[in-house]
Amino acid sequence: MLPLDSDASVVVLAHEQFPDRAKTAVGVLRYADYDVRAVLDRARAGDTVADHVPDVADAPIVERMADALEFDPDALLIGIAPIGGGFDESWRPDVRAAIEAGCDVIAGLHYFLDEDEEFAALAAENGVDLIDVRRPPDDLTVSEGRARDADADVVLTVGTDCSTGKMTTTLELVAAARERGIDAGFVPTGQTGIMIAGWGIPVDRVIADFAAGAVERMILDAAEDHDLLFVEGQGTIIHPAYSGVTCSLLHGAMPDRLVVTHSAGREAIHGYEAFAIPPVESYVDLYTDLAAPVAPTEVAAGALDTRALDADDEARRAVEAFGDAVEAPATDPVRFDASEILDALR
Amino acid sequence: MLPLDSDASVVVLAHEQFPDRAKTAVGVLRYADYDVRAVLDRARAGDTVADHVPDVADAPIVERMADALEFDPDALLIGIAPIGGGFDESWRPDVRAAIEAGCDVIAGLHYFLDEDEEFAALAAENGVDLIDVRRPPDDLTVSEGRARDADADVVLTVGTDCSTGKMTTTLELVAAARERGIDAGFVPTGQTGIMIAGWGIPVDRVIADFAAGAVERMILDAAEDHDLLFVEGQGTIIHPAYSGVTCSLLHGAMPDRLVVTHSAGREAIHGYEAFAIPPVESYVDLYTDLAAPVAPTEVAAGALDTRALDADDEARRAVEAFGDAVEAPATDPVRFDASEILDALR
Numbered sequence: 001m002l003p004l005d006s007d008a009s010v011v012v013l014a015h016e017q018f019p020d021r022a023k024t025a026v027g028v029l030r031y032a033d034y035d036v037r038a039v040l041d042r043a044r045a046g047d048t049v050a051d052h053v054p055d056v057a058d059a060p061i062v063e064r065m066a067d068a069l070e071f072d073p074d075a076l077l078i079g080i081a082p083i084g085g086g087f088d089e090s091w092r093p094d095v096r097a098a099i100e101a102g103c104d105v106i107a108g109l110h111y112f113l114d115e116d117e118e119f120a121a122l123a124a125e126n127g128v129d130l131i132d133v134r135r136p137p138d139d140l141t142v143s144e145g146r147a148r149d150a151d152a153d154v155v156l157t158v159g160t161d162c163s164t165g166k167m168t169t170t171l172e173l174v175a176a177a178r179e180r181g182i183d184a185g186f187v188p189t190g191q192t193g194i195m196i197a198g199w200g201i202p203v204d205r206v207i208a209d210f211a212a213g214a215v216e217r218m219i220l221d222a223a224e225d226h227d228l229l230f231v232e233g234q235g236t237i238i239h240p241a242y243s244g245v246t247c248s249l250l251h252g253a254m255p256d257r258l259v260v261t262h263s264a265g266r267e268a269i270h271g272y273e274a275f276a277i278p279p280v281e282s283y284v285d286l287y288t289d290l291a292a293p294v295a296p297t298e299v300a301a302g303a304l305d306t307r308a309l310d311a312d313d314e315a316r317r318a319v320e321a322f323g324d325a326v327e328a329p330a331t332d333p334v335r336f337d338a339s340e341i342l343d344a345l346r
Numbered sequence: 347m348l349p350l351d352s353d354a355s356v357v358v359l360a361h362e363q364f365p366d367r368a369k370t371a372v373g374v375l376r377y378a379d380y381d382v383r384a385v386l387d388r389a390r391a392g393d394t395v396a397d398h399v400p401d402v403a404d405a406p407i408v409e410r411m412a413d414a415l416e417f418d419p420d421a422l423l424i425g426i427a428p429i430g431g432g433f434d435e436s437w438r439p440d441v442r443a444a445i446e447a448g449c450d451v452i453a454g455l456h457y458f459l460d461e462d463e464e465f466a467a468l469a470a471e472n473g474v475d476l477i478d479v480r481r482p483p484d485d486l487t488v489s490e491g492r493a494r495d496a497d498a499d500v501v502l503t504v505g506t507d508c509s510t511g512k513m514t515t516t517l518e519l520v521a522a523a524r525e526r527g528i529d530a531g532f533v534p535t536g537q538t539g540i541m542i543a544g545w546g547i548p549v550d551r552v553i554a555d556f557a558a559g560a561v562e563r564m565i566l567d568a569a570e571d572h573d574l575l576f577v578e579g580q581g582t583i584i585h586p587a588y589s590g591v592t593c594s595l596l597h598g599a600m601p602d603r604l605v606v607t608h609s610a611g612r613e614a615i616h617g618y619e620a621f622a623i624p625p626v627e628s629y630v631d632l633y634t635d636l637a638a639p640v641a642p643t644e645v646a647a648g649a650l651d652t653r654a655l656d657a658d659d660e661a662r663r664a665v666e667a668f669g670d671a672v673e674a675p676a677t678d679p680v681r682f683d684a685s686e687i688l689d690a691l692r
Contacts, residue, residue: 143587145586205553207552208591209550212587213587240558241559242555243558244557244594245554245555247583247590250589274491276639285635286636293622293623293624294585294586
């Protein structure tokens with residue numbers, strides 16, 4: 001568990017990228033239980049969060065960590081990731097200031113903060129933790145094929161591509177279920193989800209042989225605390241680079257039901273434009289046929305990201321067409337309401 | 347490249363497990379280009395290889411490395427793996443003797459020899475290399491989806507389960523193709539294949555996000571030297587634990603054609619007996635439907651391991667039934683002849 005329970009208070013670093021290119025920062029503001037006391041963005045210092053993201057709790061945007069210490073945070077959370085996942089040296093004074101003020105520092109970079117000599121020495125001196133959520137536990141093993149023994153129903157979010165709203169859909173479903181009094185748990189599998197939830201394993205960073213085993217472990221653990229688990233999916237089963245992670249999630253989680261996510265208007269794999277996205281209905285068979293010999297499942301609902309469509313009625317028509325294609329109730333869980341598909345998932 | 351070209355000479359450690367539980371040792375004896383000067387097996391010392399494995403080059407079996415030094419080897423190769431991949435401390439005197447005699451030591455264990463303090467110090471002192479083939483290169487990246495640009499035809503071996511003869515089938519096909527004068531290359535993806543070929547990446551040990559990228563890199567490299575590549579497959583696409591590796595191989599290699607392998611009589615996933623093996627014909631659709639959106643492929647041949655069948659005519663009937671099921675020419679490449687299916691793969 002990370003030091004991020006509901007009593008925690010954090011500052012989120014998002015220099016020059018808030019909000020549109022700060023997916024982690026915005027995800028934390030929207031979904032985390034803990035308190036975001038300030039955002040660091042030197043390009044927008046003086047604004048507040050509400051100036052840019054209207055529907056989350058407001059917080060000041062400040063230039064540097066030194067300016068955020070008056071809000072008495074427990075931790076600094078790195079809320080952006082440069083391409084390649086490196087550490088931007090311009091952040092060093094903020095990380096240094098956080099450590100010197102007794103704050104833990106939590107990051108999801110490829111570059112591990114606890115391997116940085118200056119930060120490691122300073123953290124030891126000040127008695128704080130440097131937490132790299134992208135580092136998997138070192139005691140993972142192969143799956144034993146036991147996820148279906150879990151004492152909880154399991155719903156896995158899958159997609160037609162990367163970046164189709166799998167994490168958002170999963171978190172909106174958890175919130176909608178809890179609102180109805182269902183004991184729902186979120187199973188995070190990527191760095192942003194882990195930072196939001198305060199626990200989890202970054203499945204894409206696990207040794208390939210242990211990927212399904214990492215998912216299985218999370219399912220079995222979370223099933224002890226909840227009746228219904230919503231598992232954050234990754235990638236797509238036809239991704240030229242990441243399909244192995246998706247496949248490990250499908251067979252490791254052994255979901256009872258699937259939610260298929262798609263982005264309206266998307267025609268090719270994101271970043272791999274030579275690869276066309278096939279008709280969405282074909283994914284239903286791909287996912288369920290592949291799951292069947294290990295643990296049969298069904299596509300029980302669809303979630304469509306309609307951001308590309310301006311008008312609500314156009315979005316509603318797109319959602320209906322998507323539901324027809326995947327032969328299940330569908331919604332846009334952000335634009336409309338996740339609870340529209342909740343009945344199909346219980 | 348490992349120091350294992352055709353001029354190399356090695357001693358293979360297989361204590362108490364030769365030949366039936368020494369898959370790597372027997373694979374090296376059967377398929378490697380380099381010279382096996384002796385086998386270490388204290389339970390069979392005094393025998394020769396020909397007493398146990400009749401159809402490979404003979405070599406003495408000796409009790410300890412000290413007894414093998416007279417054959418002037420370049421390297422000691424660890425040819426067995428205990429469950430869990432640990433280092434058996436009873437091998438320590440042999441490894442020590444090898445290093446002190448100026449031999450490199452090559453292993454495929456989870457336990458890395460070059461992290462063993464005694465071996466590392468001794469190797470430095472004696473100027474020899476400790477080579478852990480299970481450690482992937484540290485500069486791997488995500489796949490770019492380019493394997494189909496390779497200037498070679500690519501054949502991938504897939505399976506209905508683990509241990510269905512994927513490596514053996516692949517190596518027999520390479521040998522049969524070369525016998526016909528085809529410029530065929532072997533692409534090794536597991537530790538035994540890597541030790542046999544002297545190069546390769548252990549795909550199951552790679553970070554999940556980079557698994558397809560590792561395969562792509564090998565395809566692009568090997569295509570520069572050969573016209574027809576035979577890629578060693580791993581696992582099965584419906585394996586509860588390892589399917590992610592299989593999926594990464596399928597999408598990373600972008601094979602033009604597949605060979606499906608199966609073990610006659612196998613009814614459940616090896617080691618996961620609760621999971622039945624579905625009808626073999628269902629695998630044809632699973633593999634080709636999953637490949638199609640990334641790089642279309644076809645099942646062009648079948649290879650059946652008939653070891654469980656005593657009589658040749660019974661084995662021949664099983665091969666024919668298997669070929670009918672996968673709708674492609676089939677053989678048992680060990681019992682009969684790999685060249686029977688070669689025409690279908692060119």
